[in-house]
Amino acid sequence: MSAPLLAARGITHVYTGKPALDGVDFTVRAGEVHALMGQNGAGKSTLIKVLTGVESPRAGEMALGGSRIVPTSTLHAQQLGISTVYQEVNLCPNLSVAENIFAGRQPMKPWPRGGGIDWRTLNSRALGLLRGLDVDIDVRRELGSYPVAIQQMVAIARAIDISARVLILDEPTSSLDSEEVERLFAALRRLRSQGLGIVFVTHFLDQVYAISDRITVLRNGKLVGEWPVEDLDHAALIAAMVGRTPEAPPVACGATGDAPAAPGTPVLSARGLARRGSVNGVNLDVRRGEILGVAGLLGSGRTEVARLLFGLDRADAGSVAVQGQEVVLHDPAQAIAHGLGFCPEERKTEGVVEDLSIRDNIVLTLQARAGLWRRLPAAHVREITDRLAKLLDIRAPDLDGTIGTLSGGNQQKCMIARALATQPCLLILDEPTRGIDVAGKAEIMNQLVALAREGLAIVFISAEIEELLRVSTRITVMRDRVQAGTLAGDCGEEAVYAMIAAAPAPVSP
Amino acid sequence: MNTAAVRILGLDRRLVPLAATLALFIGLVVYGAVSYDAFLSPQVFLNLAIDNSFLCIVAIGMTFVILTGGIDLSVGSVLALTTMAAAALSKLGWSPWILVPLLLAGGSAFGAIQGFLIHRYRLQPFIVTLAGMFVARGLCYLIDTASIPISAPFFVAMAEARIPVGGGNSLSSGAVIAMITVAVALWLAHSTRFGRTVYAIGGNAKSATLMGLPVGSALVRVYAFSGGCAALAGLVMSVYMLSGYSLHAVGLELDAIAAVVIGGTLLTGGIGYVAGTVVGVLILGIIQTLVIFNGTLSSWWTRIVIGILLFLFCVAQRLIEARAGQKR
Numbered sequence: 001m002s003a004p005l006l007a008a009r010g011i012t013h014v015y016t017g018k019p020a021l022d023g024v025d026f027t028v029r030a031g032e033v034h035a036l037m038g039q040n041g042a043g044k045s046t047l048i049k050v051l052t053g054v055e056s057p058r059a060g061e062m063a064l065g066g067s068r069i070v071p072t073s074t075l076h077a078q079q080l081g082i083s084t085v086y087q088e089v090n091l092c093p094n095l096s097v098a099e100n101i102f103a104g105r106q107p108m109k110p111w112p113r114g115g116g117i118d119w120r121t122l123n124s125r126a127l128g129l130l131r132g133l134d135v136d137i138d139v140r141r142e143l144g145s146y147p148v149a150i151q152q153m154v155a156i157a158r159a160i161d162i163s164a165r166v167l168i169l170d171e172p173t174s175s176l177d178s179e180e181v182e183r184l185f186a187a188l189r190r191l192r193s194q195g196l197g198i199v200f201v202t203h204f205l206d207q208v209y210a211i212s213d214r215i216t217v218l219r220n221g222k223l224v225g226e227w228p229v230e231d232l233d234h235a236a237l238i239a240a241m242v243g244r245t246p247e248a249p250p251v252a253c254g255a256t257g258d259a260p261a262a263p264g265t266p267v268l269s270a271r272g273l274a275r276r277g278s279v280n281g282v283n284l285d286v287r288r289g290e291i292l293g294v295a296g297l298l299g300s301g302r303t304e305v306a307r308l309l310f311g312l313d314r315a316d317a318g319s320v321a322v323q324g325q326e327v328v329l330h331d332p333a334q335a336i337a338h339g340l341g342f343c344p345e346e347r348k349t350e351g352v353v354e355d356l357s358i359r360d361n362i363v364l365t366l367q368a369r370a371g372l373w374r375r376l377p378a379a380h381v382r383e384i385t386d387r388l389a390k391l392l393d394i395r396a397p398d399l400d401g402t403i404g405t406l407s408g409g410n411q412q413k414c415m416i417a418r419a420l421a422t423q424p425c426l427l428i429l430d431e432p433t434r435g436i437d438v439a440g441k442a443e444i445m446n447q448l449v450a451l452a453r454e455g456l457a458i459v460f461i462s463a464e465i466e467e468l469l470r471v472s473t474r475i476t477v478m479r480d481r482v483q484a485g486t487l488a489g490d491c492g493e494e495a496v497y498a499m500i501a502a503a504p505a506p507v508s509p
Numbered sequence: 510m511n512t513a514a515v516r517i518l519g520l521d522r523r524l525v526p527l528a529a530t531l532a533l534f535i536g537l538v539v540y541g542a543v544s545y546d547a548f549l550s551p552q553v554f555l556n557l558a559i560d561n562s563f564l565c566i567v568a569i570g571m572t573f574v575i576l577t578g579g580i581d582l583s584v585g586s587v588l589a590l591t592t593m594a595a596a597a598l599s600k601l602g603w604s605p606w607i608l609v610p611l612l613l614a615g616g617s618a619f620g621a622i623q624g625f626l627i628h629r630y631r632l633q634p635f636i637v638t639l640a641g642m643f644v645a646r647g648l649c650y651l652i653d654t655a656s657i658p659i660s661a662p663f664f665v666a667m668a669e670a671r672i673p674v675g676g677g678n679s680l681s682s683g684a685v686i687a688m689i690t691v692a693v694a695l696w697l698a699h700s701t702r703f704g705r706t707v708y709a710i711g712g713n714a715k716s717a718t719l720m721g722l723p724v725g726s727a728l729v730r731v732y733a734f735s736g737g738c739a740a741l742a743g744l745v746m747s748v749y750m751l752s753g754y755s756l757h758a759v760g761l762e763l764d765a766i767a768a769v770v771i772g773g774t775l776l777t778g779g780i781g782y783v784a785g786t787v788v789g790v791l792i793l794g795i796i797q798t799l800v801i802f803n804g805t806l807s808s809w810w811t812r813i814v815i816g817i818l819l820f821l822f823c824v825a826q827r828l829i830e831a832r833a834g835q836k837r
Contacts, residue, residue, distance in 0.1 A: 074719055074721070075721040078721060090713075090715070090716040090719045090720065091713070091716055091720070091722075091781070092708070092709045092712030092713050092716050092717060093713065093779075094523065094711065094712035094713075094780050095705070095708060095712055099709075100706060100720075103706075103709055103720050103722060104702065104706070104707060104720060104721055104722045104723075106702055106705065115701075115702065116696065116698070116699075116701060117699075117702070117705070119702050139631075142523055158720075294813055308586060427808055477512035481645075498518030
C-alpha cells in the first residue's frame with residue numbers, strides 16, 4: 001500500500017462531558033476502500049464529523065497528503081479535498097441533475113457572449129461525469145424524479161468533481177436494493193482505481209467484505225484496531241465491534257417445528273387487500289404465536305402492506321378480519337382499538353419523541369387512547385413501563401431520562417414496548433432492526449421469538465432475508481407491489497431469493 | 510427544440526403549473542374574443558401591460574422571494590412610501606437624477622434589512638415583512654396625510670411619453686420599464702448563480718448550505734431585490750398617478766402574491782418561473798378587462814374570480830405535489 005493520504009492522529013472529542021472519541025488514529029491510503037466499523041455509539045459519526053470539519057476535536061491532528069489541515073466547516077473540508085456523501089442525499093430535488101452537480105460552480109459564458117451560465121457546457125460535463133460512474137441518464141431532468149440510488153450517484157459525482165481526494169460515504173447503502181448496491185460498488189471500484197481514498201461506513205457486514213481493502217474498528221470511542229480485510233474474518237470483526245463473542249443466533253420457533261401456533265381462526269386475516277398505486281392482492285393469515293415475515297426488495301411494497309394493515313392507508317379493495325370478525329380500518333386509532341400494534345420504519349421521525357422521557361414514550365399510545373383529559377395515574381405508568389422495560393431488557397440508567405440519550409437498539413425496544421403497552425393481539429414491525437448494531441439486532445430478534453412464544457402474533461418486515469429466516473414461521477414475499485407467494489420459515493435463503501428474483505426486478509433508468 | 514416539447518408532454522413536474530397557467534390565459538382570451546367584438550384589438554392587450562405595469566414589477570420581485578420559500582408583505586407599503594417620497598422631494602425641487610437612484614437604493618436597503626433579519630435571526634419572513642409593511646405605511650403618514658400632486662417636469666414628461674408600437678398603438682413608459690424588469694429578472698433567474706441559488710434554497714435550504722452555496726447573502730439579496738422592485742413600481746405609479754399618497758397600493762402585496770401563485774410558483778418554494786408570474790399578472794388583468802367589457806357586473810367580481818382561481822390553483826398544486834411524491 002502507498003503512503004497515507006489522510007492521516008488523523010490522536011483525535012479526542014468530548015460531548016458535554018461524555019468522551020465520544022478518545023485518542024483515535026485513522027489512516028486512509030490513496031486507492032483504497034477503508035471500512036469504518038463499530039456499533040452505534042462507537043464514535044464513527046463523531047470521527048466523520050471531525051474529519052469533515054463539522055466538529056473541531058479537543059485534541060489530535062490531521063494531515064492530508066502530508067500537510068497538516070484544520071478543516072473548519074464542511075465547505076472548507078470540501079475545498080481541502082474531503083467530501084462526504086450521506087445516507088440521506090443532501091441535494092436539491094427541484095434542480096436538474098446537472099445543476100446539482102455544479103451548483104455554486106456553474107461554468108459561466110464569457111462576457112462577449114452575454115455572460116450568464118453556460119448551460120450547454122454544464123450539461124455535457126455533468127453527462128460525462130455520470131457516464132464515468134456508469135450512470136447514463138437525462139441530466140436536465142429534475143433530480144427528485146430519480147430514485148435515491150441515482151441521487152446518491154449524483155451526490156458522488158458532485159463530491160468527486162469538487163476535486164475530492166478523500167470520499168466519505170456514510171451508510172450509503174441503507175436505502176438501496178442489492179442491484180443498486182452493486183452499481184454503487186462498481187462506481188467505487190472505478191474511483192478507487194483512480195487513486196481516491198474512500199471511507200465506507202455501513203451496518204451491512206457482507207458489504208464490508210465485498211468492497212473494502214481495510215477495516216478500522218472503533219468501540220466506545222476508542223480505536224480497537226486496523227486490519228487488512230483478509231486478516232479479519234466475519235466472526236473476528238463482530239468480536240472486535242462488540243468486544244465479546246455475540247450470543248448464538250436465536251432459533252426460529254417455526255423453523256424447528258416446535259411452533260406453538262394454535263390452529264383455528266387467525267388473529268389477523270387479509271383477503272385481496274389492494275390500494276391503487278400501493279399494493280395489489282395481498283392475502284395474509286397470522287395465527288397466535290406465529291411470526292409472519294414479509295420479504296422483498298426496497299419499493300416492492302413491504303412497507304405499504306404494513307400501512308394498509310394498520311389503517312395508515314385506506315384499502316381500495318379487499319377485507320381484513322381480526323379474530324374472525326371482519327373490520328374496517330380507516331385510521332390507526334381503529335386498528336389499535338381492534339388490538340393491532342405497529343412499530344413504524346422511521347424510528348426517528350415517526351416513532352421516538354426525543355424530548356420526552358422513556359416512560360412517556362412508552363405509554364404514549366396508551367395515553368392517546370385514554371384521551372387528553374384522563375391522565376394515566378403515575379403509579380400505573382410506572383408499573384407498565386417497569387414491566388415492559390424488564391420484559392424487553394431495555395437498558396437505561398433511568399427510565400425517567402429522555403429517550404434521546406439511548407442507543408438506537410434500546411430506542412427501538414422502547415417503540416416495541418409502546419406497541420405492547422396497548423396489549424395488542426398482533427404486532428406489526430416495519431424494519432425494526434434497521435440502523436441497529438449487530439448485538440442489538442440479535443437481541444431484538446430474541447425478544448420477538450419470546451413474545452411469539454407467549455402467544456402474540458407478529459408481522460415482521462425486514463430487508464434482511466437472513467433475519468427473516470431466523471425468526472419467521474412463514475415468509476411472504478412481495479415483488480413489484482404484488483404478493484409473489486408465501487414460503488415456510490425453514491425454506492432457506494435460496495428459496496426466498498429465487499422468489500424475489502422470479503421476475504426481473506425493476507431496472508432504474 | 511424537440512426535447513422541450515418532450516419535457517412539457519412528459520414528466521417534468523416543474524413545467525406543469527406553468528402550462529396550466531398559460532392554458533388558462535389562452536382560455537380567457539378566447540372567451541373574451543368570442544363574447545365581445547372589440548376584445549381582440551391590440552390596444553386592449555397593450556392596456557393590460559400599461560395598467561398592470563406596477564403590479565407586474567412588484568410581482569417579479571415577489572416571485573424571487575416566494576421561490577426561496579419566503580414572502581414579502583411590505584412591498585405595497587414600500588411602493589406607497591416611494592410615491593410619497595417622490596412627490597415630497599420633487600416638490601422641494603430635487604433633481605430626478607438624484608431622486609430616482611436614491612429611491613431605488615432606499616427600497617433595496619429596506620428589503621435588505623428585512624432579509625438580514627430573516628436570515629440572521631431565523632425569523633419568519635411573514636412576521637418580519639408584516640412589521641416592515643406597518644413601518645413603511647406609517648412613514649407615509651409622517652410625510653403627509655393628504656395626497657401630494659406631482660408636477661415636476663420629469664414625471665410629467667414620463668407620464669406623457671408614449672412609445673409607438675405600430676398601427677397607431679402605443680405603450681406607456683411604465684409598461685416599457687416593466688418589460689425591461691421582466692427581461693432582467695428572466696436573466697437573473699435562469700442565467701446567474703444568484704438565481705440558481707434562489708431555486709436551490711427553495712428546494713432544500715439545508716442541502717443548499719451543505720452544498721456550500723451562499724444561502725445567507727442570497728436571502729438578503731432576494732429581499733433587497735424585492736424592495737428595489739417595489740420602489741421601482743412606486744416610481745412607475747408616481748408617473749401613472751402623478752401623485753404621492755399614503756393610500757396608494759393598499760393590498761397590492763396580496764395581488765402580487767396572487768399573481769405569483771396563479772403564475773404557477775409553489776408557495777413552498779423552489780418551483781416556479783418569472784414567465785409564469787407575467788402570465789399570472791396578465792390573467793388578473795384580463796379578468797378585470799372582461800368585467801369591464803361586460804359592463805353590468807360590479808368590479809368586485811374581479812376579486813371573486815381571483816379568489817376562486819387562487820383556491821383552485823392551491824388545490825391543484827397540492828395534487829401535483831402529492832402525485833409527484835407518490836411516484837417516488
